[in-house]
Amino acid sequence: MRPFCAEDVDPLFAVMTTDEVRAAFHVPDDFTRANVWSVLTSFAGLWELKGVGQWALEERGSGRFVGRAGLYWRMEPEWPGVEVGWLLDPTVWGRGYATEAGARAVEYGFDDVGEDRLFSVILPENTRSEAVARRLGFAPGEERVLPHFPSAAHRIWQLDPAGWPGWPGAGPGVSGG
Ligand SMILES: CC(C)(COP(=O)(O)OP(=O)(O)OC[C@H]1O[C@@H](n2cnc3c(N)ncnc32)[C@H](O)[C@@H]1OP(=O)(O)O)[C@@H](O)C(=O)NCCC(=O)NCCS
Secondary structure, X not given: OEOOOHHHHHHHHHXXXXXXXXXXXXXXXXXXXXXXXXHHHHHHHHHHHHXXXXXXXEOOOOOOEEEEXXXXXXXXXXXXXXXXXXXXXXXXXXXXXXXXXXXXXXXXXXXXXXXXXXXXXXXXXXXXXXXXXXXXXXXXXXXXXXXXXXXXXXXXXXXXXXHOOOOOOOOOOOXXX
8 A cells, every 4th residue: 555646547547447347436438537637636635634545556466556445535414424445456356455455544544543433435236345344344334325426325334443353364354254
């Protein structure tokens, strides 16, 4: 996990426009590299102004950019709080990378940022993302239509420090699940 840089526009665009990520994340057909730039600058702004944000994910062995994970926040009152999120190149799905990065983001959110509750906002159809949340100890909560995505309700998953099983391998329910 490392900070994003300007050169990540192309690899993030490539990941976000794979068929699998387009379908799961509802990436619009007219999504462009300029949209990715807006995403990256909003992450940078969140780090600067709010102290939370997303990291670029590199595969240790190859050094290849494989996606993003970390913390996110929106100002709308309907947004539940600091969110933990993940998005990976489909070529590395099924290896536990989202769970590994999500675990570090959770630890950062509780220990470094000082949040007492973290959230994950997931469309109920997105079963792979729900599985990551469950492996990290998040509990499913209410379904709610959020202003940034009016066409369907998201489920709000939440995690308190008491429900956090720790790093993958350190506690039950996380490792290899
Ligand atoms: C959501 C997303 C990141 C999940 O990816 P994923 O590969 O399923 O999740 P992980 O990286 O945690 O990998 C879990 C899988 O690796 C396996 N695994 C192997 N080693 C593991 C380990 N050490 N720890 C956890 N899981 C491990 C798990 O058994 C699981 O396998 P399965 O796919 O057969 O169930 C991916 O589907 C994605 O990028 N989707 C598009 C973007 C998106 O929807 N983001 C979320 C928006 S809410």
